Amino acid sequence: MTVGETRNVIALENSDGMERRQNMNDSQRLLDHADQIHTTEMGVDRIKRNLHLDTEDIVAYCKNKILDKNCKITRKEKNWYCEVDDVQITVHAYRYTIITAHKIKMKRAQDNQDNIL
16 A cells, blocks of 8 residues: 555654554644644745736635645655646644745656556
8 A cells, every 4th residue: 555545654754764563643633633733924935936926815726725635645754745737735733824835846746656556
């Protein structure tokens, strides 16, 4: 089973780069606190710029991506990384602040797809 196949397992990478598996309870924590997800004014500007968005409600846009059933959620140290479609959203693990969001480059997206196959 790979991380991309289910939301019951997530990858958690610790500071020495070793990956360990966690059960749904850990990723579920982010999903359970979706109502606390927020960002700063600078975060809104950064996300709009990085994703080339024209929408006014950036937080709602990001929450919808995070809550998408196809979203792959991983955690590395103090941040959650949420990947869905061609977007990666970074959320602070303790404050639920959206730090940034980026388009996933095609090579990286293809590498991730190759790992699933």
